[in-house]
Amino acid sequence: MSNDENWWRDAVIYQIYPRSFQDSSGDGVGDLPGITSRLDYVASLGVDAIWLSPVFTSPMADMGYDVSNYTDIDPLFGTLADFDALVARAHELGLKLIIDQVLSHTSSQHPWFEESRVSRDNAKSDWYVWANPKQDGSPPNNWPSVFGGSAWSWDSRRRQYYLHNFLGSQPDLNFHNGEVQDALLEVMRFWLERGVDGFRLDTVNFYFHDRQLRDNPPCLDEAAQHAVNPYEMQDHRHSKTQPENIAFLERMRTLTDGYSARMMVGEVGESLRAIEVMAEYTAGTGRLHMAYSFDMLGTPFSAQHFRSKIDGFFSGAPDGWPCWSFSNHDVMRHVSRWREHGHSDDAIAIQAAAMLLSFPGSICLYQGEELGQTETDIEFHELTDPPGITFWPDYKGRDGCRTPMVWSAQAEHGGFSQAKPWLPVKAPQAERSVDQQEGRDDSVLAFYRAMIALRKSHKALAGGAYGFVDLPEPVLGLWRGEGADALLCLFNLSPQERVLALDGTACALEQSRAARLDGSVLELGSNGFCLIAGDRDRLTVRVV
CATH class of the missing domain: 3.20.20.80 (Glycosidases)
Structure with missing residues (x-):
């Protein structure tokens, strides 16, 4: 190994x-x-x-x-x-x-959490994210759980809420x-x-998490407002991805x-x-x-x-x-x-x-x-x-x-x-x-x-440089490697045939059954693709 x-x-x-x-x-x-x-x-x-x-x-x-x-x-x-x-x-x-x-996060059955929830002054009382309720008894902010509902659950022993970004039985650890x-x-x-x-x-x-427990703002992406899961309706600016x-x-x-x-x-x-x-x-x-x-x-x-x-x-x-x-x-x-x-x-x-x-x-x-x-x-x-x-x-x-x-x-x-x-x-x-x-x-x-x-065997794919070719949808063109040892990877991302013209010497190294390279013409049938060995500085391609 x-x-x-x-x-x-x-x-x-x-x-x-x-x-x-x-x-x-x-x-x-x-x-x-x-x-x-x-x-x-x-x-x-x-x-x-x-x-x-x-x-x-x-x-x-x-x-x-x-x-x-x-x-x-x-x-x-x-x-x-x-x-x-x-x-x-x-x-x-x-x-x-x-x-x-x-x-x-851990399970709520982890010994760390079982000790933390006993009181506010034990050795692990600050190992999880605990917060007081608002004056009306509601959770400290608007953070939702990925799995639905609020990201906060009430613990009657501590008289506080604890944070869980997922299930209520998955309390979040306090990395602060x-x-x-x-x-x-x-x-x-x-x-x-x-x-x-x-x-x-x-x-x-x-x-x-944000120490100040600030509310997350709404997500401004219009599609998010029609999501099945309301979690997608927020920009999670404060509940995760902190500096x-x-x-x-x-x-x-x-x-x-x-x-x-x-x-x-x-x-x-x-x-x-x-x-x-x-x-x-x-x-x-x-x-x-x-x-x-x-x-x-x-x-x-x-x-x-x-x-x-x-x-x-x-x-x-x-x-x-x-x-x-x-x-x-x-x-x-x-x-x-x-x-x-x-x-x-x-x-x-x-x-x-x-x-x-x-x-x-x-x-x-x-x-x-x-x-x-x-x-x-x-x-x-x-x-x-x-x-x-x-x-x-x-x-x-x-x-x-x-x-x-x-x-x-x-x-x-x-x-x-x-x-x-x-x-x-x-x-x-x-x-x-x-x-x-x-x-x-x-x-x-x-x-x-x-x-x-x-x-694993071709050096252009194993660590080689890359660059995209400007081609119209639905064709993806990707160069791997440089110079004479490069690979040109072409993919037709559709069920309809696309025909490409190649200018320069090209040799098909790997291709789908729906691909046919004949001289300077590459026919890519439904979901066809072709990996072509060629000189990156001398081989060009365009959609006909």
Whole structure:
């Protein structure tokens, strides 16, 4: 396994959602031994690292993102010994392992909170965000919870409100307290000593809040005023993304820099200026190694959209580093989100892989994405996700992207478990199983493996410079690398054919079945794409 300090630059990271990867115990929930048993498959994709969603002790009100013990494994997933075995096997296969760290809040069952809520003068009384009510008994300000309702809950023992940006059972820690910062750094040290290669930092911009507890102003985006979730109707200027966050990121970086070849990637939960915050949090060499936002995890699917996000990041932080993804455990799977832009699900899946793996920066793939997996249609009685239950039916929650990995189309429950899974495996998902795609050159899985291999082997994609070509919608043109060794990546983001004219010597290195390069003419059929080896200084392209 590489000990390169910069292994994370241009890395391809594979996200595993433990509840839904592989069940080894027969309880219908995925676990650590199950993941370990499937690591050969993960390694066969050619990825560099695994991001493991939370497996820590938790009452599971938010599926592990409500931690009650930061330094132990929940029995649902196994033991610390199982975790150590997973790390060891991953390293044997040349895979780095990064773990989720949910530091902005804990579970209300965490001993820290249980002590804090007892009184206003105990040793941990200031470890969480407590505030007096207004004179009329209402919450101290207008901050909403991401999951619905107020971000403040009343505690009858302290006669005060406590802050929770998510569920009421997920109280926010008070990062203005230095002892809290110290305690969380020790949590990170515990896992670094255990051999993890880095951290995915959940809601990294939520750590600090405005000390004055000022009301948030309304969001001036007209579309926000018609949102399903009223959280979108505010500009969260005071409840998150505070300037004090930077100093704590620097403390975290100092800690990780004390260990060899470790990294941190932060999730920026910010709707109005996500790219700007990503750039700010990764600028220089003393903050996060990488950051990602939800800007490519939404519905926009256009050349201008993707171009603006990439250009926006690198212009704001030329010495920073982004991590891009199209799907994760919090959003509808991208094949389903972008279905209207393609003639088939496979066409969207394969084009998305070619595009994402051509982007400058590091890449994160979500389990099942390499199969072209689609969103599961979850009925209300099958829901487990709190916001889905709250905002049904206009928002169905996150369960649809969290259903189990399908290993075998014919096996009961898709080969995920011998018992009824915690979420159902349905026919449309079973059709996209691993065993149905292995050995097929035309499968989505085969293309992912080929594209990952190309990204790692071609120096233009592995660390090369980038630049966009001015082409009309719906064609995205992206140069990677410089001079004679460059790659010109062209994508038709529509179901209608586009014809391009090339001036200069061109050789197709990778292309879709809907692409045909004949001399100086490139025909891009529905969702067609072509990666062309050519001299960046001599090859030009235009839409006919």
